[in-house]
Amino acid sequence: MKVSNALLEEAVKIYKVLSNTNRIKILYFLENNEADVSTIVENVDLPQPMVSHQLAILYRYQLVTRDKKGTHVYYCLDDPHILEMVDAMLGHVSHEIKGEPHPYKDSEQRLSK
Amino acid sequence: MKVSNALLEEAVKIYKVLSNTNRIKILYFLENNEADVSTIVENVDLPQPMVSHQLAILYRYQLVTRDKKGTHVYYCLDDPHILEMVDAMLGHVSHEIKGEPHPYKDSEQRLSK
DNA sequence: ATATTATATGTCACATATGGCATATATAAA
DNA sequence: TTTATATATGCCATATGTGACATATAATAT
Numbered sequence: 001m002k003v004s005n006a007l008l009e010e011a012v013k014i015y016k017v018l019s020n021t022n023r024i025k026i027l028y029f030l031e032n033n034e035a036d037v038s039t040i041v042e043n044v045d046l047p048q049p050m051v052s053h054q055l056a057i058l059y060r061y062q063l064v065t066r067d068k069k070g071t072h073v074y075y076c077l078d079d080p081h082i083l084e085m086v087d088a089m090l091g092h093v094s095h096e097i098k099g100e101p102h103p104y105k106d107s108e109q110r111l112s113k
Numbered sequence: 114m115k116v117s118n119a120l121l122e123e124a125v126k127i128y129k130v131l132s133n134t135n136r137i138k139i140l141y142f143l144e145n146n147e148a149d150v151s152t153i154v155e156n157v158d159l160p161q162p163m164v165s166h167q168l169a170i171l172y173r174y175q176l177v178t179r180d181k182k183g184t185h186v187y188y189c190l191d192d193p194h195i196l197e198m199v200d201a202m203l204g205h206v207s208h209e210i211k212g213e214p215h216p217y218k219d220s221e222q223r224l225s226k
Numbered sequence: 227a228t229a230t231t232a233t234a235t236g237t238c239a240c241a242t243a244t245g246g247c248a249t250a251t252a253t254a255a256a
Numbered sequence: 257t258t259t260a261t262a263t264a265t266g267c268c269a270t271a272t273g274t275g276a277c278a279t280a281t282a283a284t285a286t
Contacts, residue, residue: 003141003203008134010206011199019128020274021121028116037233050275052234062209071232071283085201086124090116092194093123096175133244150263163245165264184253184262 017061022046023054024086030064031083036072130174135159136167137199143177144196149185 018024025044029035037055041048055075058064063082067074077083130136138157142148150168154161168188171177176195180187190196 005134007203007207007210008137010210011202012132012134012137014202014206015128015132016273019125019132021118021125022275024121024125038231047276048233049235049277049279052232053275056234068233073233079205081201081205085198085205088194088198088201089124089127090120092192092198093127094120097120097123129243135245151261160246161263162247162249162265165262166245169264181263186263 014061014063017057017063018086020054022050023058026051026054026058027063027077027083027086030075030077031080034067034074034076036074038072040075127174127176130170130176131199133167135163136171139164139167139171140176140190140196140199143188143190144193147180147187147189149187151185153188 022044025046026040029040029043033039035043037048037051040055041051044051046054055064055066059066059075062078064075065078067076135157138159139153142153142156146152148156150161150164153168154164157164159167168177168179172179172188175191177188178191180189
């Protein structure tokens with residue numbers, strides 16, 4: 001695959017965003033719900049300033065949307081596809097942890113290991 | 114999705130590994146070739162110690178395998194599926210950059226934007 | 227105006243990542 | 257044994273990320 005540098009650098013930025021358990025926990029909490037900050041705070045069990053800070057990062061990189069209603073700010077996944085990618089990564093590491101061989105499609109085979 | 118902390122932390126470690134353009138360039142170069150360090154150095158245009166260092170990280174996290182033959186060390190993608198995940202991320206950011214709406218499957222609709 | 231609640235921002239100490247460069251190790255050839 | 261080549265490792269300055277905490281802002285109610 002031919003990849004431009006600009007694209008690669010953007011992808012790397014998103015990977016940095018995903019390189020933090022708190023942010024991923026927040027994303028997963030938002031999987032099925034739109035939620036305001038206090039609701040997120042209660043559910044992910046992190047101090048409120050930490051949650052606001054991580055939400056700001058998720059928002060800056062367009063992983064969540066923001067909807068202000070009165071004093072409450074409701075956050076929502078911007079692109080559910082992101083969580084599919086995280087799911088794929090969790091699947092990958094769960095194989096690594098169990099020491100299982102990687103699943104191959106069709107008749108692909110390992111040459112050696 | 115219910116995710117254990119251990120799994121989440123492992124996934125985050127892999128995201129950190131992918132959070133570097135040099136490492137991703139190396140992974141992409143290995144997409145179609147097994148290659149020794151000097152070949153990688155020539156192709157990704159980075160100083161040799163940098164390439165060795167990044168390869169050591171990729172190896173530690175099982176993204177590449179290593180095969181020593183004489184003085185040469187041949188590296189190979191351990192799991193091509195990783196590159197599929199990177200492809201998905203590149204697809205994601207290319208939509209973000211272009212400001213395009215996220216592609217939705219079937220009849221899914223945005224509630225608002 | 228004051229108080230209350232929701233959220234965001236700033237600061238700080240600490241840890242970790244980065245890239246550049248020098249040098250060490252290992253294998254093979256002369 | 258010496259030399260050359262391939263690769264790995266170590267050191268360093270700098271940058272960036274982390275979580276804890278205090279405090280600021282913003283909207284609403286009294």
